[in-house]
Amino acid sequence: MNPANYLILSALLFTIGTVGVLVRRNAIVVFMSIELMLNAVNLTLVTFSRINGTLDGQIMAFFVMVVAAAEVVIGLAIILSIFRTRRSTSVDDVNLLKY
Amino acid sequence: MNTVPWLTILLIVPAAGAVVVAALPRRHATLAKQLALGITLAVLVLAVLATFAYDPDKAGFQFGQSYDWISTFGISYSVGADGISLVLMLLAALLVPVVVLSSWDEVDGGDAAGTGRVPAPAPAPDAGGSPGQVGDGGIGGAGGIAGAGAGAGAGGVGGGSGGGTAVALAAPPVVTAAAPAQVATPAGRSVPAFFALLLALEAGMIGVFAATDVFLFYVFFEAMLIPMYFLIGSYGPVKEQAQRSYAAVKFLVYSLLGGLLMLAAVIGLYVVSADNLGHGTFDFATLRQMEITPGVQKLLFLGFFVAFAIKAPLFPFHTWLPDAGAQSPTGGAVLLVGVLDKVGTFGLIRYCIPLFPDAADYFAPLVLGLAVVGIFYGALLAIGQRDMKRLVAYTSLAHFGFIALGLFAFTSQAGTGAVLYMVNHGLSTGLLFLVVGFLVSRRGTRDVGAYGGLAKVTPVLAGVFLLAGLSSLALPGTNSFVSEFLVLVGTFTANKALAIVATCGIVLAAIYVLYLYQRTMTGPIVHEENRVLHDLGLREKLVVAPMVALIVALGVYPKPLLDIIRPTVTATYADIGKSDPAPTHPAAAHPASVHPASVQPGGHS
Amino acid sequence: MRVEPVLLAATEPGNQPVHYAAASGVFSLSWLLIVLPLAGAAVLLFGGRRTDRVGHIIGTLTAAASFVLGLVLFATLLGRDGDDRALSQHLYSWIPVNGFQVDVGLLVDQLSIVFVLLITGVGTLIHIYSIGYMAHDPNRRKFFAYMNLFLASMLLLVLGNNFLSLYAGWELVGLSSFLLIKFWEDRPAAATAANKAFYMNRVGDVGLALAIMFMFATVGSTSYADVFGAAAAGVIGYGTLTAIALLLLLAACGKSGQFPLQAWLPDAMEGPTPISALIHAATMVTAGVYLIVRAGPIFDGTQAARTVVVIIGAATILIGCVIGCAYDDIKKVLAYSTVSQIGYMFLAVGLGPAGYALGIMHLLAHGFFKAGLFLGAGSVIHGMDDDQDLRHYGGLWRYMPITWVTFGLGYLAIIGFPGLSGFFTKDRIIETAFDKGGTSGYLLGSIALLGAGITAFYMTRLFLMTFHGKPRWSSEGPAAKHPHESPVSMTGPMIVLAVGSVFAGGLFVLGHSLQDWLEPVAGTGVEGVHTFSPVVLTLLTLVVTAGGFAGAYLRYQLRPVESVARPDTEVSLVTFAARHDLFANTFNETVAMRPGQYLTRFLVWLDLVGIDGLVRGSAAAIGGLSGRMRRLQTGFVRSYALSMLGGAVLVVGALLLVRAG
DSSP: OOHHHHHHHHHHHHHHHHHHHHHOOBHHHHHHHHHHHHHHHHHHHHHHHHHHTOSHHHHHHHHHHHHHHHHHHHHHHHHHHHHHHHSOOBGGGOOOSOO | OOSOOHHHHHHHHHHHHHHHHHHSOTTOHHHHHHHHHHHHHHHHHHHHHHHHHOOTTSOSOEEEEEEEEEGGGTEEEEEEEOHHHHHHHHHHHHHHHHHHHHTTTIIIIIHHHHHTTSTTTTTTTHHHHOHHHHHHHHHHHHHSSSOOSHHHHHHHHHHHHOOHHHHHHHHHHHHHHSSSGGGGOGGGOOHHHHHHHHHHHHHHHHHHHHBOBHHHHHHHHHHTHHHHHHHHHHHSOTTOHHHHHHHHHHHHHHHHHHHHHHHHHHHHHHHHHHHHHSSOOOBHHHHHHOOOOHHHHHHHHHHHHHHHHHHTTOTTSOTHHHHHHHHSOHHHHHHIIIIITHHHHHHIIIIIHHHOHHHHHHHHHHHHHHHHHHHHHHHHHHHTOOBHHHHHHHHHHHHHHHHHHHHTTOOHHHHHHHHHHHHHHHHHHHHHHHHHHHHHHHHSOOBGGGOOOHHHHOHHHHHHHHHHHHHHTTOTTSHHHHHHHHHHHHHHHHOHHHHHHHHHHHHHHHHHHHHHHHHHHSSOOOSGGGGGOOOOOHHHHHHHHHHHHHHHHHHHOOHHHHHHHHHHHHHHHHHTTOOOOOOSSOOOOOOTTTOTTOOOOSSOO | OTTTHHHHTOOOTTSSOOOOEEOOGGGGGTHHHHHHHHHHHHHHHHHGGGGTTTHHHHHHHHHHHHHHHHHHHHHHHHTSOGGGOOEEEEEEEEEEETTEEEEEEEEEOHHHHHHHHHHHHHHHHHHHHHHHHTTTOTTHHHHHHHHHHHHHHHHHHHHBSBHHHHHHHHHHHHHHHHHHHTSSTTSHHHHHHHHHHHHHHHHHHHHHHHHHHHHHHHHSOOBHHHHHHHHHHTOSOHHHHHHHHHHHHHHHHHHHTOTTSOTHHHHGGGSOHHHHHIIIIISGGGHHHHHHHHTHHHHHTOHHHHHHHHHHHHHHHHHHHHHHHHOOBHHHHHHHHHHHHHHHHHHHHHTOHHHHHHHHHHHHHHHHHHHHHHHHHHHHHHHTTTOOBGGGOOOGGGTOHHHHHHHHHHHHHHHTOTTSHHHHHHHHHHHHHHHTOHHHHHHHHHHHHHHHHHHHHHHHHHHHHHHSSSOOSOSSSTTOOOOOOOOHHHHHHHHHHHHHHHHHHHHHHGGGHHHHHHHHHHOOOOOOOOSSOHHHHHHHHHHHHHHHHHHHHHHHTSSOOOSSOOOGGGSOHHHHHHHTGGGHHHHHIIIIIHHHHHHHHHHHHIIIIIIHHHHHHHHHHHHHHHHHHHTTOOSOHHHHHHHHHHHHHHHHHHHHHHHHO
């Protein structure tokens, strides 16, 4: 298959993720959108790795996955604790940190 | 070089002293003072010894030392002394012990006495934090001559009754009674920290004069700001919290702005050196030999010049000085105007002129113009001031005008005079600040209107005040005359019109000095409080004695200093291809008896 | 005109390079002249109250020692050859910077030794006088310290062998004068007068400083030998020479209270009377005359500058005389008399070599009689409980006989009574002015002659109102006065000075003794053709003087004198103007002081609002801007995300553009 297709798919996924982050208010959904973007990037990395015939991109993808896992743990913990205190997961409600 | 590393010792001693003094607990205030005095006196002795070891007729830097610091960028720790930096280090080393002694009671006892006109509250909250300090304040106040007012007396009582309970009882009513609550909280002021700051400042001042690596110079240039910032912000007038924060921030921002431009120019210099020499360097001696294209010179010159013009300060970069001068503690003001500002004028002759000769030539008319404007502007504003410390600060603006005039006239007389002027101004304005500080510590106000007729009450104080003023107006027989006349005569040979205009400034100098003297010292006593003021005490006499002695001695016999300064200045101007204009109709060969000692080393033609 | 040769044939003193012999023997001690009084001053000032009891003795002894040393030097000079009486002593190198080499050195020659004797002699007498006059002042020690400081400064002024030493002395006498005028410094008037004196002197000092700079730029030296050598050799251009001379003249005007800088001298009378006698009559204010005579070789080369000197001298004669007639304050009258007498000296020295010696002669004679007059005035003021108003005096001769006699002799000397010193010296100046020839000669001569008449008028007025007529004071009532003769320490110096006033002039003039003595320094005018024969002129002068005397006698002796002056509204315009110093103070105030004040106020405002306003404005602008920018931090995560996206798109777009371009 033409490797370009993978890249197109990756771009689509990334765009969907981006739009998700921008338009959705629910923190969980925003979070999932971010995961989607990360994985889109992973797909790109792996694709280029395949194209170039080197393993660099795949290693990078592993790094991203590890970082994403760590990030999910902390992110979900934060969302959880916010939900506990404010009974809401809307990101627009969490705007105390301003000016 | 296998000689004594004078400069490194001079740097390390106060720096280490600062650390030691800062580490002292607050209750050891007296020990901190004694330690600080001992260290600064040791530095003075070392500096004098170094001066004797210095050979004025040898070209280039002496006592040089160089160690790699950040070798990637060609930055090194290199120090060295020439005639110009040596006398300025000497000035710094002299002024710091004087300031230490004059500030003996300023932090704990002196201010209490100053605010003691409003009798009760002064000492009480003092003890709120640390009971031990009350005792110190009391002792300082009673033992110190400055602590003469009711406040010091009360301080003594407070110390006597001692216990924390009495203090706890006293505290609440004070807070409610004293409308400006922060007025009477010198408690927040740590004595050891104050003296540690002074020592740190001394290390910074010596470093900035000793550095022969441009980057090292920059580091010291900026590092000096830190202790000064805290001296103004934390130890300024007790009552004027807002004003002193304002002054401290203004000082810092002004200086940082200049420093930023200088940093850009320093980096630019590095880049140019990398282009020219193949390897970048910050070494002054190497940079000096480098040819820089005029266009680049102008840019780099401006970077350095603005920094120095702010520091010096030259008109119109001066507005931080009156604020900083008025809001500094007396000792801080002496060092600020006496030495710190000299870094600006020092930088002009050490860096701006030799590194960028073409640009210096190009911008000379601008600098000279600013200098002459500054002479008149500073003098007129000084005449119009009512705040005595601001007044003295404005007189400095006029004096810096003379110094800048001398430096950019490009004759060896004017240059030598300007460098000597830096030293003399440190002495005369330093003494003026000290005396004004004595007055303020007695009366608690800087307003001229609060004084009058003091010559009857405090004759010695009045006499010293007058002498300091006379030195400031450059009366022959005082040190400043020699330098001012050299500047003027040297400028005259190069540029008659400017010199004539500048000379008219000496009339204004007479006015601002004597008008101030008239308002404070002569006439009838209008304020009853002034009748009971004490004359100078023993400690204060000890403070002013060396200054008075030097003011007269350097006026009568300035040759030792001139002999150190002259060769370096002459060489600096010779390097950039400037020579003194010859007299138009030189006198016929005259009898040798008239000038037996006219040896002229240093490439003068 | 037929009289031109008088000036042209003058022997210029320095056609050959000026050379001073090196001092040796007793002359190598000449520095002691200065150091003795200086040491006295230092001991008294730094010794503090401990020296209170011996202060006046130390002060007087050091002054006297200096005088004795001066006498010894003078005697030794007398024993030397006429051409070998100028001895220069190098003390040490003061300001050496490459081409600019200034030494501290002394020059003892015919001119300076004469001044040394005048300064230390009159100085010692006035020290003695002050012991009595200041006996009740708690600060007598300081007074003597300042007087000694003055002696040292004045000696430095006349003894220096280069212009910078002279300048040092010049400013230091200004300082001493300042210190002594404000001696009673709790009086605001005294403090103001002292400051005014210092300011106006400083204006003159600028002239001297600039003159020295011109000399250095032209000749490369400031020593008398080099400068005069070059001036005499004619290598200095006429313009430069004139500029130097005019600047020196400015300095001289400042120090000597000459038009247009005369306004400070009458105010200086706020100082104690001995000071008025010593500094503001006999010595310091004549320094301007010394300067011009000393710088003779410079003035000789520039006719233009000399003309200005003459004009200033003539103008000042009239100004001083006219104002002197209007004042009722005894010291102010004497002060304006000093102003006008120094005007005579300026007129004389402005006439060139022919007049130098005459100027010095009149200066010395004036030193005697004016010091004597001031001391007499001090004695009167002392006896009248510090009242200085002539209109409160009258008939005092009976109560103060010694003062009356000594003052009377001084008075006769100043108006030029035949045989007394003023008669000789002033007549010679008038004569020389006429001898200048041409219209200007007649004009100057007439002014000098007129001045002599007015001098006779106002001095007679002063004398009669003080010592004669009916007493206008009362020995009873609340303002009771008990005039009494002063103690011996005061009358002694007055007697000595009176003797000097009588004989000095004759001593100097007869046989040309002083003229011959000064000739190597001052040069001398060859006896030319006289405009009037001396006898005619002397008679003419006597007639004019007698006229002035008669006028005053008629007005103030034969008619009663009111004890209160008529108010300004009832007097003539001339009197009104004279009472207000011919509006000199008004002029200074409107032209210099008020605009200066406004300028100062404006600049203070400008600095605060303009320059600092700019600084604070930029700070405020940055602060305001960041306040606005802060609003971008909304706290909404999604808007941050959007801006991140926008930023990323921008960066990528920019990269693409750059790549594509």
